[in-house]
Amino acid sequence: MNKVKDSGGNPEVGTRPKSALFPVFFAVVLALALTGALLLFQRHREFRALAKETEVLSIPTVSVIHPSMETGVEDLVLPGTLQAYVESPIYARTDGYLKKWYHDIGSRVKKGELLATIDTPEVDQQLAQAKADLSTARANLHLSQITATRYRGLLKTDSVSRQEVDNANGDLEAKRAIVESSRANVRRLEQMKSFQQVYASFSGVITRRNVDTGWLINAGNGGASQQLFSLAQTDPLRVFVNVPENYAPSIRRGLHAWLELAAFPGRRFQGEVVRTAEAIGLETRTLLSEVDVPNKSGQLLPGSYAAVHLKIQVRHHRFKVPVNALLFRAEGLRAVVVGPDHRVRLQPLDIGRDYGTSLEVLNGLSADDWIVLNPPDSIETNEQVHVLILKKGS
DSSP states (O other), rough: OOOOTTTOOOOOOOOOOOTHHHHHHHHHHHHHHHHHHHHHHHEEEEEHHHHHHHHHHTTEEEEEEEEEEEEEEEEEEEEEEEEEEEEEEESSSSEEEEEEOOOOOTTTEEOOOOEEEEOOOHHHHHHHHHHHHHHOOOOOOOOHHHHHHHHHHHHTSSSSSSHHHHHHHHHHHHHHHHHHHHHHHHHHHHHHHTTTEEEEEESSEEEOOOOOOEEEOOSSSSSOOOEEEEEEEEEEEEEEEEEGEEEEEEEEOOOEEEETTSSTTTEEEEEEEEEEEEEEEEOOOOEEEEEOOTTTTTSSSSTEEEHHHHHHHOOOOOOOEEEGGGGEEEEEEEEEEEOSBBBBEEEEOOOEESSSSSEEESSSEEESEEEEEEEEEEOTTOBBEEEEETTTOO
16 A cells, blocks of 8 residues: 655555545445335235235126017917818718719819719618508508598488497598608608718818728618718818917907928918907917918918918017026026116026027016126125126127
């Protein structure tokens, strides 16, 4: 170390100059302090941000939509079976053997057209006997008339008694009654013989033929008697449908309807409601209604299955919600509705029809309600949520 000399040139004990490292050390300490303070501040901010984020994340975020309102006119689709407007089994009115039939299944016949002829040998014999009995009765009547006339003449000369005259008059009346009885029997058998001709009772189509030539035919429809034909009037056709009770007030005479059949894809067959039962069935809780459909071309066949579409006016607001917006709870079906304060409530619903991916809601919702999609099972009333609004079609 160099020593500093005084003015006389003698060396002087020298003092150490101030160290240049102190400012550096102070700056380093200050920097470290500032860095520590900055780190502590940063950690505090991160902690507060994490706490806030944790608090935010603890509130679930839900997707919401408005329920869609259904239109005022609804296409109510119900199953039905086409039936002939008039269908009648045809039986014989007399006994005998089928001599000949003139129309087979699928034949279109007019009212009064001959369908079959029955050979009636027994009836023919009975008719011949009845006519003979009538002739005998008439002969006896003629003899009684002569006797009674003669007795009345003899009574004037007191040749016969009053009792004999009365007996003769009584016998005459009895013979007249026998003649009338015999005449009635002849008429009955003649009418039975006339029934050997089987005619169509109305215009229609033969849908069944159950007999063939030579078969033994019995009169009537009881016992072992055989139905000869089945005749159906197929224009128009009837369709009976069971309308659910909640739609019954909308069903009226003249309501437009149309049919859809699998045999005619893409085609509509127009019809209308012509009558209803005017009463709800106790077993099914439905209103039996009849829809008539014109069938001039005959292409619609009785017995075919048809989907009957009824255009009905809806008298109250109804909504449609997807099935993934509903909760199935022990107390019933619920929708989770978000209020203006972002708190939820579990809303009970009255459900109508099931469309598969959506359900019809008859009561419980309004058009302004926000309903939660895919609500968690653990969600409860008054729980706070964050809302994510979905557009239709999302």
